[in-house]
Every structure is written in structure tokens, then in C-alpha cells.
Amino acid sequence: MDNALFEATIHNTDGVNGTAYVEGPGALSVETSHPLNDSSGTNPEELFGLALTTCLNATIESLLKARGFQKRSKVSAKVQLRREEDGVGFYFQVYLFAAIEDTEMEQAESIVKSAEKRCPVSKLTQGADTIVISVVPYEH
Known part of the structure; x- marks a missing residue:
């Protein structure tokens, strides 16, 4: 520390x-x-969603700035509380939706993938099969 x-x-x-x-x-x-x-x-679902979307979007913005782009981005999340299949315990199923304005999907996917590897909150969850990140078109 x-x-x-x-x-x-x-x-x-x-x-x-x-x-x-x-x-x-x-x-x-x-x-x-x-x-x-x-x-x-x-609740924890909302707090986790806030932490993950804020951190991931800040990382996307940082990568855009480093590449000389002045584009807006946004990240949305749906965080679901689900019961384990065996009926004991719970887990979060998380769906993230990332978008970068005026950017081809292939380039946006590359930036989001890089951001996911660099974002401190995403680093905590890398490899989790309960988190799905999708790149979607930017909507105002």
C-alpha cells in the first residue's frame, strides 16, 4: 500500500x-x-454496475484521447442477481454495452477490448463467464 x-x-x-x-x-x-x-x-448490484461502467468508460475515454480522438463514449450495464443452479447461493450476471460515437464497429471493438484489459475494475473480473461485453452503435 x-x-x-x-x-x-x-x-x-x-x-x-x-x-x-x-x-x-x-x-x-x-x-x-x-x-x-x-x-x-x-444494493450491491447497482453499486457494482456503477463501478464497472464508470471505470470502463473512463478507460475508453483515456484510450480515445491517447489516439487523438475527441469522441464521446458510453457504457451501460444490466446487472442481474441470479440463483446458483444448485439453489444454494447467488451470483451476478452482467451485460455491458459499450459505444463510441462516429466509430466503425471493428475499431470500437478493438478500443473496448483494450480498455477491458486496462480498466482496474475489469481486471478484477477478467475471465468471469458471468460478464458479457458487447459493442453497440452509439446513440445520442
Whole structure:
């Protein structure tokens, strides 16, 4: 941890029904709730989707800038909570949709593939068969 460029300390003492927060003055605090009930609050599915789409899109933007492009990109996710086939336990099935404006699909796929290898959050999930990334046309 001596070479860390950034460090955040996050706490959760309530599980999926309560509050999770980032340590520090004025830092993020979120109400959490189970995704299968009607209570207000966010859940791990939404938080994971936010982390992955934000990081992957920031990496795509970085690659576009490094290549001299001034194009917009966006990444959307559908994160599903599913039960394991044996009925015990759960897992996330994630579908990511990445788009780069005014870019041929082949070039966009190459950039997204590079971004997936470089994105710190994607690095945590590389090789997961429960994450599917598709490159789609950019829509305004």
C-alpha cells in the first residue's frame, strides 16, 4: 500500500439493509436495501454496475484521447442477481454495452477490448463467464 495513488476506506456494518459509507468528512454515505424488496436504497448490484461502467468508460475515454480522438463514449450495464443452479447461493450476471460515437464497429471493438484489459475494475473480473461485453452503435 506504500505506492498507492489513492486509497479509500469503506465501511458496512449492516449488510444489505442499512448504511454503507466512505470514511472521511463529506464522504459518500449510501442507504442500502435488499434488491428483492421495495425499500429505498441501493444494493450491491447497482453499486457494482456503477463501478464497472464508470471505470470502463473512463478507460475508453483515456484510450480515445491517447489516439487523438475527441469522441464521446458510453457504457451501460444490466446487472442481474441470479440463483446458483444448485439453489444454494447467488451470483451476478452482467451485460455491458459499450459505444463510441462516429466509430466503425471493428475499431470500437478493438478500443473496448483494450480498455477491458486496462480498466482496474475489469481486471478484477477478467475471465468471469458471468460478464458479457458487447459493442453497440452509439446513440445520442
